[in-house]
Amino acid sequence: xxxxxxxxxxxxxxxxxxxxxxxxxxxxxxxxxxxxxxxxxxxxxxxxxxxxxxxxxxxxxxxxxxxxxxxxxxxxxxxxxxxxxxxxxxxxxxxxxxxxxxxxxxxxxxxxxxxxxxxxxxxxxxxxxxxxxxxxxxxxxxxxxxxxxxxxxxxxxxxxxxxxxxxxxxxxxxxxxxxxxxxxxxxxxxxxxxxxxxxxxxxxxxxxxxxxxxxxxxxxxxxxxxxxxxxxxxxxxxxxxxxxxxxxxxxxxxxxxxxxxxxxxxxxxxxxxxxxxxxxxxxxxxxxxxxxxxxxxxxxxxxxxxxxxxxxxxxxxxxxxxxxxxxxxxxxxxxxxxxxxxxxxxxxxxxxxxxxxxxxxxxxxxxxxxxxxxxxxxxxxxxxxxxxxxxxxxxxxxxxxxxxxxxxxxxxxxxxxxxxxxxxxxxxxxxxxxxxxxxxxxxxxxxxxxxxxxxxxxxxxxxxxxxxxxxxxxxxxxxxxxxxxxxxxxxxxxxxxxxxxxxxxxxxxxxxxxxxxxxxxxxx
Amino acid sequence: xxxxxxxxxxxxxxxxxxxxxxxxxxxxxxxxxxxxxxxxxxxxxxxxxxxxxxxxxxxxxxxxxxxxxxxxxxxxxxxxxxxxxxxxxxxxxxxxxxxxxxxxxxxxxxxxxxxxxxxxxxxxxxxxxxxxxxxxxxxxxxxxxxxxxxxxxxxxxxxxxxxxxxxxxxxxxxxxxxxxxxxxxxxxxxxxxxxxxxxxxxxxxxxxxxxxxxxxxxxxxxxxxxxxxxxxxxxxxxxxxxxxxxxxxxxxxxxxxxxxxxxxxxxxxxxxxxxxxxxxxxxxxxxxxxxxxxxxxxxxxxxxxxxxxxxxxxxxxxxxxxxxx
Numbered sequence: 071x072x073x074x075x076x077x078x079x080x081x082x083x084x085x086x087x088x089x090x091x092x093x094x095x096x097x098x099x100x101x102x103x104x105x106x107x108x109x110x111x112x113x114x115x116x117x118x119x120x121x122x123x124x125x126x127x128x129x130x131x132x133x134x135x136x137x138x139x140x141x142x143x144x145x146x147x148x149x150x151x152x153x154x155x156x157x158x159x160x161x162x163x164x165x166x167x168x169x170x171x172x173x174x175x176x177x178x179x180x181x182x183x184x185x186x187x188x189x190x191x192x193x194x195x196x197x198x199x200x201x202x203x204x205x206x207x208x209x210x211x212x213x214x215x216x217x218x219x220x221x222x223x224x225x226x227x228x229x230x231x232x233x234x235x236x237x238x239x240x241x242x243x244x245x246x247x248x249x250x251x252x253x254x255x256x257x258x259x260x261x262x263x264x265x266x267x268x269x270x271x272x273x274x275x276x277x278x279x280x281x282x283x284x285x286x287x288x289x290x291x292x293x294x295x296x297x298x299x300x301x302x303x304x305x306x307x308x309x310x311x312x313x314x315x316x317x318x319x320x321x322x323x324x325x326x327x328x329x330x331x332x333x334x335x336x337x338x339x340x341x342x343x344x345x346x347x348x349x350x351x352x353x354x355x356x357x358x359x360x361x362x363x364x365x366x367x368x369x370x371x372x373x374x375x376x377x378x379x380x381x382x383x384x385x386x387x388x389x390x391x392x393x394x395x396x397x398x399x400x401x402x403x404x405x406x407x408x409x410x411x412x413x414x415x416x417x418x419x420x421x422x423x424x425x426x427x428x429x430x431x432x433x434x435x436x437x438x439x440x441x442x443x444x445x446x447x448x449x450x451x452x453x454x455x456x457x458x459x460x461x462x463x464x465x466x467x468x469x470x471x472x473x474x475x476x477x478x479x480x481x482x483x484x485x486x487x488x489x490x491x492x493x494x495x496x497x498x499x500x501x502x503x504x505x506x507x508x509x510x511x512x513x514x515x516x517x518x519x520x521x522x523x524x525x526x527x528x529x530x531x532x533x534x535x536x537x538x539x540x541x542x543x544x545x546x547x548x549x550x551x552x553x554x555x556x557x558x559x560x561x562x563x564x565x566x567x568x569x570x571x572x573x574x575x576x577x578x579x580x581x582x583x584x585x586x587x588x589x590x591x592x593x594x
Numbered sequence: 595x596x597x598x599x600x601x602x603x604x605x606x607x608x609x610x611x612x613x614x615x616x617x618x619x620x621x622x623x624x625x626x627x628x629x630x631x632x633x634x635x636x637x638x639x640x641x642x643x644x645x646x647x648x649x650x651x652x653x654x655x656x657x658x659x660x661x662x663x664x665x666x667x668x669x670x671x672x673x674x675x676x677x678x679x680x681x682x683x684x685x686x687x688x689x690x691x692x693x694x695x696x697x698x699x700x701x702x703x704x705x706x707x708x709x710x711x712x713x714x715x716x717x718x719x720x721x722x723x724x725x726x727x728x729x730x731x732x733x734x735x736x737x738x739x740x741x742x743x744x745x746x747x748x749x750x751x752x753x754x755x756x757x758x759x760x761x762x763x764x765x766x767x768x769x770x771x772x773x774x775x776x777x778x779x780x781x782x783x784x785x786x787x788x789x790x791x792x793x794x795x796x797x798x799x800x801x802x803x804x805x806x807x808x809x810x811x812x813x814x815x816x817x818x819x820x821x822x823x824x825x826x827x828x829x830x831x832x833x834x835x836x837x838x839x840x841x842x843x844x845x846x847x848x849x850x851x852x853x854x855x856x857x858x859x860x861x862x863x864x865x866x867x868x869x870x871x872x873x874x875x876x877x878x879x880x881x882x883x884x885x886x887x888x889x890x891x892x893x894x895x896x897x898x899x900x901x902x903x904x905x906x907x908x909x910x911x912x913x914x915x916x917x918x919x
Contacts, residue, residue: 104772111685111880116720121685123643195649197642249656252686270687271695271872272769294772299870302766305759470630470885477631506634 100274102292102481103587106303106312111273116256117235118248122197124489124579125316129295131576131585132261132277133174133346134235137165137184137368138227139591142584144393144572146227147591150179150260160528163231167213170284173238174264181215188217195247198577199233222526224533225493233577236260262288262588268327273297274351274370288588306329307561314568316581318561320379326561336570337390338558339491339580341383342447343550345476345484348511352432353482357493359548361413362483363403365458366451370405372554377448379559383552386541387497389490390555391580394537400545402552404525407458424461435461436482439475442466447554453487456555477506486550492578494537495525501549511549610902611742618674621891622667625882632657632885633727636683640711657683668889679895680888684881689892692877697896699769700873702785703865704858708795711800711854715849718801719808726813734805741804746861750795750868757791764791767870792869794864800854807850811843852905852912859897879910890916 072287079302101321113119113127115133120126139149153166170181188207191199205220219226227487233343241258245251257265262285263277277293298306306312308329318326323333340409344362346353355361372380381390384404388395419429428434436455440448452462467475488500498521499505511517520540525532560568560582568582575584585591613836617759633645633653645653654660658670658680673680679689725731758764765771770785815838824838831836870876874893877907881890 102773113684116686121684122636249683249686250681269695270692270871271699273872274768275771276773296768296772297870297872298767299747299868302870305766309762399852443620469883470628470635473631473634474629477634 074269089401102294103290103314104306104312105293105295105316105583106298106306107273107295108298108300108303108315108317111270112116114252114254114257114268114270114481115162115275116248116251117237118194119256120156120250122404125583127198127577128575128579128581128583129258130235130259130277131261132293132588133202133257133261133265134237135171136232136234136576137167137236137259138231139585140571140576141591142569142571142586146232149591151231153242154227154231155361156528160224160226160316161219163217163219164210164228165215165231167215167285168284169213171260172282172284173240173260174258174280175238175241177238177240178212179236179238179260179273180212181209181225182212183239184215184236184344185209186243187234187237190237190242190248191234196234199230199235201230201231201234222528223526224525225495228493228573229495232413249513258399260284262585263293263491266292285589285591290588293588304561305477310563313563313565314583314587315561317582318559320377320557320559323391323559323561331563333561334568334582335557335559336580337381338487338556339389339391339574339578340487340489341389341555342444342487342553343383344451344487344553345486345509345550346548347479347482347484348509348549349479350482352429355417356547357413357417358419359551360403361410361417361419362455362460363551364406364410364413365460365547366403366454366553367405368402368553370454371447371450376554376556380556383555385545385552386550387490387544388537388541389552391570391572392491394494394534396538396541400541402545410458414428421459426461432436435463437465437480438483438485439465439467439472440485441472442468442500444487448485473506487554487556487576489573489574489580491580493573494533496578497521498525501544509549511547513549514547517543517547569578605700610906614895614899614902618895619667621894621898622670622779625885625887625890626663626666628882628885630885632659632887635885653683654679665751674895679892681887682819682881682889682892684884684886689889690793691894692889693874693896696872696874696877696893699871700862700866700875701900702789703793703862703871703873704855705797706786706789707797707858710794710797711804712847714797715801715804716808716840716843717835718845719805719810720812720835722805723809723812724816724835724839734857735809738802738805741798742806745793745864745865746799747868749798749880750792750865753791753795753798754868764788769872789871792871795865795869796858800858801859803850803854804847805874807846808843811846812839815839815842845912848908848912852908855904855908856901859901877878 079270107125110122112129114122117130120130135150136151136152137149137151138146141147150167150171152168155162155164156162167179167184169367173179176357186205188201188204191201203219203221203223203226204217206218208217209215238258241255244247254265254268262280262283265275266278267276273296275295279288279291300319303312303315304319304326307315308331312373318333326333346359348354350390352485367381370384383389384399386400396409414427418516419427422428424567426434438448440454448464448466452464455462476484484508500508502518502521504510517540518544520536524533524536524540527536558580562568566587569584569586570580570582571584574580615907633650658666660666679693682689682692718738722731722734738864765788770781771787774781774784821838824834826906829838862873863879865871866873866875867879872895878890878893881893
């Protein structure tokens with residue numbers, strides 16, 4: 071009696087319940103390289119339009135060449151520039167361009183394009199690269215130009231020559247608002263891939279290899295970047311539907327390897343730090359910050375909060391993965407409650423009848439604010455403080471509320487994770503700058519002098535020595551306390567070998583999606 | 595009656611217009627009371643070099659945050675009246691473009707879910723209502739009561755695990771294959787294949803709602819003389835269920851559809867997150883996280899407008915069905 075209805079439902083079910091699997095994906099003769107990105111849409115892959123995060127910058131870097139590149143070890147190798155030569159006490163850079171370089175629309179790439187890019191970035195802020203150090207960009211001929219700096223800059227090659235996406239002057243010349251220039255034309259670069267399609271709603275990009283790229287054709291004729299939820303991304307890798315899953319869920323690692331796929335683990339270069347509110351007089355005395363450092367068992371924090379997927383952070387500023395990290399690191403603040411007690415007592419703190427620490431003129435509870443992603447670490451940390459007799463009021467906040475609390479100084483302690491990779495020129499911004507994300511440490515003149523001197527030290531050995539002096543001071547003055555360095559996992563198929571170079575990709579992005587996935591930079 | 599129709603229609607339009615105006619005002623105000631600085635939150639990475647004061651002010655203007663709250667509202671309304679929903683700085687795209695792309699996928703889910711719950715819910719409800727004391731009727735009551743108590747998010751995860759992971763009949767997520775085929779028919783089949791599971795998840799709660807609605811109405815109708823007479827005359831099976839019961843249920847069901855559609859657009863948020871489905875739910879979720887006010891406002895207004903229009907149509911339909919008897 072219900073045959074018509076049942077028939078309709080059965081037909082519908084049969085037509086929709088097709089077996090799902092990799093067959094459709096692998097139907098092409100040469101399978102594309104598929105990157106399943108749990109975060110998805112990074113915006114249009116153009117230098118001013120991509121989302122202001124590291125992965126958006128990396129994906130855009132597949133389309134836009136830079137003058138200098140990093141190889142798999144992190145060494146600087148030729149990109150669009152075959153040679154670059156510094157002279158005049160580091161104030162003059164002569165650059166010889168690769169004459170075979172072409173834009174993806176077939177136009178030749180010339181020195182005028184580079185000079186135009188410098189000028190354009192001066193007029194239009196680029197989120198990740200500043201050309202403030204360049205006083206003048208003069209073209210010498212079609213393939214040569216001279217950049218004159220206003221001051222010596224030890225990070226110039228790493229930050230500008232290897233970080234600045236070179237723009238096509240013929241495309242961008244008349245664009246007054248590049249943030250709103252979001253057609254596919256805006257993604258015309260000189261890199262090994264061109265943007266064939268971008269489906270914004272689905273967070274999906276299809277990149278096609280540029281046949282005439284100066285370094286030869288890349289390994290894969292097509293690269294697809296697509297948004298998939300973390301669990302779905304891991305399963306797609308297991309089933310052979312995806313080749314690379316950045317930020318693989320640690321819980322899925324065993325399943326992935328059991329399926330014959332590979333997992334690489336890298337230090338994040340994004341250590342979690344305990345931030346102190348330096349505007350709060352209670353935390354201003356160095357002895358108090360040191361006492362808090364000694365009260366924490368950082369190994370237990372890593373073991374409990376990350377369940378083996380983190381290591382104790384290096385005590386100094388530089389972390390594993392940084393070329394500036396000294397052998398053996400620095401001895402940090404060991405877990406030593408007695409020492410913590412001595413220091414707090416010296417600072418005038420006393421214990422109340424219940425054994426909790428208190429000090430005159432201050433609330434007896436410290437406010438700890440953290441983002442949702444650090445809930446577990448924060449709970450573990452608050453528990454350790456409580457055992458030591460420090461009462462902590464923990465607030466786990468969504469990003470906007472967290473920003474509000476940090477910017478308005480409504481906190482005593484906070485947890486933050488920011489990159490320690492890239493050129494050391496960024497350190498000053500992170501320690502003594504006024505950005506709510508960072509330490510906002512007043513810093514004494516010695517610290518500021520060291521930060522300035524390292525940025526001007528053109529000799530690598532000298533710069534290294536200055537940076538180590540800075541690290542000693544950083545450890546002694548405790549602008550913030552390095553706690554743990556999480557391990558990041560990337561799942562991949564045997565078709566590719568993701569590599570994270572020293573100091574991260576390009577400007578210091580901790581990701582193994584280095585261009586060596588496609589071709590060997592500098593191998594011309 | 596004929597004279598009353600225009601005024602009734604006029605009132606309906608006026609009511610909806612007022613509701614939309616209220617949504618515009620709320621959609622404008624509420625995001626501005628959320629904690630956090632929308633300009634700062636655009637900088638998604640600490641690698642970002644930060645903004646100079648002038649650049650910060652420019653960005654603030656671009657995001658519609660320049661001037662007093664009143665000025666912002668007037669500017670926003672003026673732009674809205676000219677059809678400009680604003681520009682999403684985070685997406686580097688006009689809001690209308692982002693919303694249109696997402697709303698199309700959400701509409702597909704809502705449309706596919708529509709026949710699923712509208713057929714299955716009443717069908718099972720009628721069966722249970724006709725035989726409330728028999729094992730089938732009681733079993734349906736227990737089973738659907740249990741299903742109704744599971745939150746939509748959990749239902750989505752359960753369906754995903756069951757039909758995409760344990761028995762991989764359906765894709766894990768997304769709206770279509772990673773490399774869509776060139777043949778349009780095959781591509782459409784692929785899109786339906788991807789939408790089937792999220793649509794089923796979306797429909798599940800409504801199946802339960804329509805089941806209970808239909809079951810209760812069937813129990814009441816079974817005591818009405820025209821149904822008793824029909825059954826006494828030997829009318830049963832398909833004819834009894836469709837001609838006598840389903841037709842009588844139609845106005846009640848249509849009356850509930852307006853509310854259902856509004857609910858569907860709420861539940862779709864969870865479904866889209868679980869299935870990585872690129873609809874309006876995901877867009878709103880990301881806009882809230884990134885404090886993308888222009889996008890949030892635009893998405894809420896478009897969604898509200900769509901719901902109000904559908905609501906008005908369904909109200910009209912329910913009224914006609916009720917008057918027809």
